Amino acid sequence: MDKKIFDMGPIDIAWCPGCGDYGILNAVKQTMAELEIPPEKFVIVSGIGQAAKLPHYIRSNFFNGLHGRSIPPATAIKATNPDLVVIAESGDGDIYGEGGNHFIHAMRRNPDITVIVHDNMVYGLTKGQASPTSREGFKTPVQVEGVILKPFNPIAVSIANGASFVARASITDIPGTVKILKQAIQHKGFSIVDLFQPCVTFNKLNTYQWFRENSYYLEDSYDPHDRIEALKRAFEEDKFPLGVFYVEERKTFEESNMAYEVDKTPLYKRDVDLKKLSNLVESMKKG
Amino acid sequence: MELKDDVSVVLCGEAGQGIQTVERFLTRVLKFDGFNVYATKEYMSRVRGGFNSTEIRVSSKNIKSFVSKIDILVTLKKGSIQHLKDRLSKDTLILSEKENAEDDYPFVEMPFTQIATEIGDKIFSNVVAVGSISAILNVDFETIESYLREFFARKGDEIVNKNIEAARKGYDLGLNLVKTGKIKVSIKKDDAVKNDLIFDGATAIGLGALAGGCNFISSYPMTPSTGILTFLSEHAKEFGIVAEQAEDEISAINMAIGAWYAGSRAMVTTAGGGFALMVEGMSLAGMIESPLVVNLGQRPAPATGLPTRTEQGDLLFALYSGHGEFPKILLAPGTLEDAFYLTQKAFYFADKFQVPVIILSDQYLVDSYYNVKNLDLPKNQPQKFVVETTKDYKRYALSKNGISPRGIPGGEGLVDVDSDEHDESGHITEDLDLRVRMVDKRLKKFDSIKAEIIPPELIGSPKYDTIVVGWGSTYPAIRESIEKIGDKSMAFLYFKQVYPLHPDTKRYLQSAKKRIIVENNATSQFGHVVKAETGIDFDVKILKYNGMPFSVEELVSRLKESR
Numbered sequence: 001m002d003k004k005i006f007d008m009g010p011i012d013i014a015w016c017p018g019c020g021d022y023g024i025l026n027a028v029k030q031t032m033a034e035l036e037i038p039p040e041k042f043v044i045v046s047g048i049g050q051a052a053k054l055p056h057y058i059r060s061n062f063f064n065g066l067h068g069r070s071i072p073p074a075t076a077i078k079a080t081n082p083d084l085v086v087i088a089e090s091g092d093g094d095i096y097g098e099g100g101n102h103f104i105h106a107m108r109r110n111p112d113i114t115v116i117v118h119d120n121m122v123y124g125l126t127k128g129q130a131s132p133t134s135r136e137g138f139k140t141p142v143q144v145e146g147v148i149l150k151p152f153n154p155i156a157v158s159i160a161n162g163a164s165f166v167a168r169a170s171i172t173d174i175p176g177t178v179k180i181l182k183q184a185i186q187h188k189g190f191s192i193v194d195l196f197q198p199c200v201t202f203n204k205l206n207t208y209q210w211f212r213e214n215s216y217y218l219e220d221s222y223d224p225h226d227r228i229e230a231l232k233r234a235f236e237e238d239k240f241p242l243g244v245f246y247v248e249e250r251k252t253f254e255e256s257n258m259a260y261e262v263d264k265t266p267l268y269k270r271d272v273d274l275k276k277l278s279n280l281v282e283s284m285k286k287g
Numbered sequence: 288m289e290l291k292d293d294v295s296v297v298l299c300g301e302a303g304q305g306i307q308t309v310e311r312f313l314t315r316v317l318k319f320d321g322f323n324v325y326a327t328k329e330y331m332s333r334v335r336g337g338f339n340s341t342e343i344r345v346s347s348k349n350i351k352s353f354v355s356k357i358d359i360l361v362t363l364k365k366g367s368i369q370h371l372k373d374r375l376s377k378d379t380l381i382l383s384e385k386e387n388a389e390d391d392y393p394f395v396e397m398p399f400t401q402i403a404t405e406i407g408d409k410i411f412s413n414v415v416a417v418g419s420i421s422a423i424l425n426v427d428f429e430t431i432e433s434y435l436r437e438f439f440a441r442k443g444d445e446i447v448n449k450n451i452e453a454a455r456k457g458y459d460l461g462l463n464l465v466k467t468g469k470i471k472v473s474i475k476k477d478d479a480v481k482n483d484l485i486f487d488g489a490t491a492i493g494l495g496a497l498a499g500g501c502n503f504i505s506s507y508p509m510t511p512s513t514g515i516l517t518f519l520s521e522h523a524k525e526f527g528i529v530a531e532q533a534e535d536e537i538s539a540i541n542m543a544i545g546a547w548y549a550g551s552r553a554m555v556t557t558a559g560g561g562f563a564l565m566v567e568g569m570s571l572a573g574m575i576e577s578p579l580v581v582n583l584g585q586r587p588a589p590a591t592g593l594p595t596r597t598e599q600g601d602l603l604f605a606l607y608s609g610h611g612e613f614p615k616i617l618l619a620p621g622t623l624e625d626a627f628y629l630t631q632k633a634f635y636f637a638d639k640f641q642v643p644v645i646i647l648s649d650q651y652l653v654d655s656y657y658n659v660k661n662l663d664l665p666k667n668q669p670q671k672f673v674v675e676t677t678k679d680y681k682r683y684a685l686s687k688n689g690i691s692p693r694g695i696p697g698g699e700g701l702v703d704v705d706s707d708e709h710d711e712s713g714h715i716t717e718d719l720d721l722r723v724r725m726v727d728k729r730l731k732k733f734d735s736i737k738a739e740i741i742p743p744e745l746i747g748s749p750k751y752d753t754i755v756v757g758w759g760s761t762y763p764a765i766r767e768s769i770e771k772i773g774d775k776s777m778a779f780l781y782f783k784q785v786y787p788l789h790p791d792t793k794r795y796l797q798s799a800k801k802r803i804i805v806e807n808n809a810t811s812q813f814g815h816v817v818k819a820e821t822g823i824d825f826d827v828k829i830l831k832y833n834g835m836p837f838s839v840e841e842l843v844s845r846l847k848e849s850r
Contacts, residue, residue: 043696045545048706055703056714061696063548064705064715065541066571072505072538073545079529080503080549081697102541105534258524259502267502268550268695270527271668277497278664280522284484284494286437287315 003033006058014053020197020208021050023171024118025057028087030174031181042085045074047099049125051091051118051197068098075111075253080267082112082254085185089116093123096132096152103154107163107190111253114184114191117154120199121206128202138205154194156234159227159246164189166230166246170196172211176242183244189252196240218243288380289471292347295354296420299340299371300363302333305413310341310656312417312434317345318485318658320430321476325350325657329835332510332594338370345424347475351622351657351763355838359423359470361397361416362387380470382419395469402456411453418457423465424472428458483658488648489514491623492582494662495630496554497526500669501580503553505531505542510594511650512556512584536561540568544577548704550673550695552634554580559588559601566608569643573613575704576683576691576729578637578644582630585649587834596834597651599759599807603815605645606786612726614640614733617786618741619647621762625783626652627662631669632741638672640732641693647785649807651836652760676700681711685724689731733787740789747778753850754799756825757806758782758813761837765805768842774850785813793821803827803849807836 006029015021032042039059046052048067055062061084063073074088088095095103095117103115121138123129129142132152139146158166165187169177177195184191196211218241224230230246254260259267296313300306310326317324325344331337342357344350357374360367362383368375369389375381381394384401388394397419403411414435421431431454439447464470486494492515496504506516520530529551533539539555546553557565562583572579585601587593605617616636620626626648633644674692680700684691691711696702703713708725710716746766753776757765762781769779780795782788796802796817804814804825809832814825827849831837 039701040697040699043549053715056705059701060703061701062703062705062713063545063575064703064707065544065575066567066706069537069541069568069571072533072541073548076503076505076529076542076545076551076553077549077696079531080546080551081695084549084696101534102538105538109531257529259527259529261524263527265527266550267527267529267546268673268697270502272497272500272665273526274665274668276525277494280497280525281484281494281662281664284486284490285482287311287318287485 001033001036001038003029006032006039006060008057008059011057013057015050016201018200019050020120020171020199021054021118023174024195024197025054027171027174027177027181028054029058030178031185034178035182035185037085042087043077045070045077045086045088047090047094049091049094051089052094054089068094069102070095071099071102071106071115074113075106075109078111078113079254079257082266086113087116087185088113090118091124091131092117092119092121092133093131096154104157104161107158107161107192109253110162110164110190110250112188114193116181116193116195118197119194120197120203122199122203124199124202135205153234154192155245156231158192159230159234163192163246164248164250165191165244167192167244168194168196168240168242170211170215170242172196172208176217180244187247189250215240215242217241218245288378288469289473290358291473292475293350294345294358294424294472294474295356296343296345296359296361297340297357297371298343298361298363298416299338299367301336302331302339303335304363306339306341306363309413309417310343312414313343313420314485314656316417316421316426316431316434317424318483319434319481320426321478321480322424322474323347323349323477323480323658324485325352325655327353327651327655327836330595338364338367340371345474349658350767352767353764353836353838355840359420361420368392395464397460399457402460403453406449406453406456411449414450414453415457418454419461422458422461423470424474428455431458480658483660484662485656485658486623487514487656488623488626488653490518491626492630492646492648492653493518495627496580496634497522498627498665498669499631499634500552500671501554501634502527503529503543503546503551504556505533505539505546505553506556507533507536507539507561509558509561511586511653512558512582514653515556515582536564537568540565541571543579544568544572544575547578548695548702552638554582556582556584558584558586559604560591562601562605562608569609569615570611570613571706572643573609573611573615573729574706576641578641580633580637581643581645583645583647584653585647587832593834595650597649597760597807597836598832598834599647599649599761599812600809600832602647602785602812605647606816613729614642614736615786616640616642616644616736617647617784618644619759619783619785620652621759621781621783623655623657623659624662629783631665634669636739640736641690642732642736647759649760676702682713683709683711683725683728685711685728688735689728690735737787737790740787741784742789742791743795744781744783745778745795746781748775749778751778751799752776753778753801753803754795755779755846756782756802756804756813756817758785761805761807764837764839764842767839768846771839771843772846777850782813786816788816788820792817793823796821796823801826801850803829803846805829805837805842807831
């Protein structure tokens with residue numbers, strides 16, 4: 001499939017020149033093209049922030065909801081229509097901060113969705129404050145003497161908390177990112193891809209060069225089925241490993257849901273069983 | 288003592304002692320025997336201990352409201368009498384074990400526990416009590432026996448027989464009171480009642496949701512709305528419903544909106560505190576024009592308030608929920624039947640107008656039981672308003688009535704929705720002229736909504752001098768009170784849709800010489816809505832906000848004073 005199918009034509013894009021988001025947009029289009037998933041067959045759910053504007057720049061079904069709230073609708077969309085490919089994407093502040101509770105509980109549910117987090121270690125749209133992944137000491141207009149909070153470790157949290165596919169990519173390598181995104185989407189279950197992306201305007205510390213110098217790919221011999229080993233690698237932060245940390249085959253939320261136990265018809269196609277309703281009401285005679 | 292036509296039996300004990308079991312058994316047994324029955328409970332926010340009580344009202348007529356009088360009190364714990372002393376009179380017959388009785392309160396000793404222990408376990412004491420009360424109320428023992436036989440069938444013959452023995456011994460005890468002239472109750476039985484339905488408000492809402500085509504519920508447990516989540520979860524497999532306990536209310540409402548987006552018919556159920564977390568989601572539904580059904584079970588607030596009690600304190604909160612300006616619909620059932628029909632209707636409204644619909648129930652409604660003749664079940668599938676999309680589909684196509692055909696993803700077209708202001712295709716925009724057109728489009732839906740407002744019901748003569756206005760769960764108590772007063776110049780106007788208001792509202796109020804409003808809150812919130820919409824104020828506001836519902840006696844007296 002030619003990735004041009006996803007082009008929006010001449011539109012005004014709200015990202016700064018040189019922003020890592022352009023690379024992510026490009027990688028997502030390339031991924032969908034290589035997986036032969038046309039615009040009508042997938043939904044991108046996003047929250048709020050510069051990252052969350054991505055669905056406006058790619059032909060697709062999209063649900064651009066509230067800040068921090070991309071994962072709950074994504075879970076429900078997949079449960080309603082399991083035939084759709086569902087991607088939730090937003091920034092690190094959105095998914096790890098505002099939406100942190102959804103993030104940690106959705107992975108326990110294991111819906112078959114892919115969560116892509118643009119991780120630039122800073123807040124962009126609100127102009128440069130610290131994000132959950134900002135490094136200690138990072139100075140901002142709010143954290144004036146530097147960040148004193150420990151950075152959030154999305155990879156370790158995801159591995160420890162039941163995510164069935166955990167990966168990190170860096171947009172400094174688009175082909176490498178496409179390879180990881182493809183696996184994430186193809187994985188049946190909750191996939192999280194923490195995607196390094198430089199913010200050229202508000203983060204002068206974690207630049208293209210910094211991400212290149214401070215990351216490396218997990219070696220070919222690495223086995224992503226060993227959870228303890230995966231956790232060990234997740235704690236490496238002097239140089240960040242890239243690649244697939246952890247994979248687990250597990251029943252998805254949709255597969256194990258009672259609603260689909262007897263009948264596989266997607267919810268949106270279902271009718272009310274009026275006979276059963278009548279029987280249920282009849283049973284109320286007995287109380 | 289002789290009681291005719293209407294008896295209130297109250298059982299009081301501690302949480303975890305099995306009062307709910309007694310309530311369950313008695314309400315069923317009474318109905319099976321042909322009695323009109325009503326039950327409601329008041330309870331403390333705890334799992335064990337404290338004082339909980341259940342009122343079971345038995346009557347020659349169909350009754351749906353709470354009375355404060357207690358004709359027969361059954362105490363299951365020391366202190367029950369103190370807990371309920373304001374509702375006792377010299378005529379109250381207190382049935383109690385010796386150790387649960389109190390000085391200055393004459394009682395008839397009922398050795399429930401002793402009998403139960405003789406049968407083999409004090410656990411049977413509740414069934415002994417059921418037997419005694421049934422005998423006093425003149426229930427045929429066979430009715431009790433066949434109920435217990437069926438209820439305990441799965442537990443084996445021994446359990447069945449022991450329960451029947453316990454009921455029998457309790458029944459004989461009760462019969463003895465009747466024979467010795469301690470009490471005589473005469474209430475008319477009606478064979479037709481045997482075929483009535485019996486359920487509570489939570490079940491009524493759950494059944495209404497099923498009839499409305501609900502196939503997705505995401506919620507966080509919170510009293511008094513948990514029963515609706517439980518009901519739909521219990522029937523999830525049978526009806527093919529996704530029933531999910533979300534990590535918080537924010538997730539719950541965002542899931543529900545996502546579910547509608549993809550083609551489900553979703554609802555959330557919560558109470559005021561949980562709804563507070565949902566209001567951003569309300570606003571999202573308003574902006575992306577998503578259908579949504581919310582059951583807001585009210586309880587006394589602010590904050591955690593009185594978690595297990597009742598109040599109508601969230602009307603204005605619901606009305607103004609969600610930042611920004613967008614249409615919504617508020618419904619407020621007053622009876623179990625209305626709880627069913629309005630919940631069903633909520634799905635129709637939500638889907639047709641693409642707006643959030645809030646059902647304002649409360650602890651009183653949700654926890655009340657009574658026998659209901661029947662429910663008018665849908666003959667056909669619920670009407671659905673989802674369209675097939677074509678290649679050029681635009682989710683927010685500007686239309687004459689403001690309603691854009693709603694497609695779902697998976698068809699030929701792309702379905703794009705955005706919480707930002709957006710253009711017709713759903714893409715983010717800062718075109719300020721377009722912003723105005725989009726606001727106008729969303730608000731224009733009010734016109735279509737107004738054409739289908741559920742009118743208020745006038746109960747009583749249309750030639751009234753005094754009009755009494757009520758909404759939601761106060762309906763049965765107001766109605767029964769006005770009937771008791773018997774003043775033909777007083778009529779009752781019952782609102783089951785509290786927003787937007789029906790255009791006849793003004794005319795109804797203008798025709799009255801005196802206007803009284805009755806609300807289970809401290810500030811007359813519906814009075815504010817009525818005044819804002821009609822300019823008309825009420826002469827008298829009868830308000831109650833101690834966490835309890837209005838009793839018939841109290842309303843009779845306050846309405847008489849207000850005439």
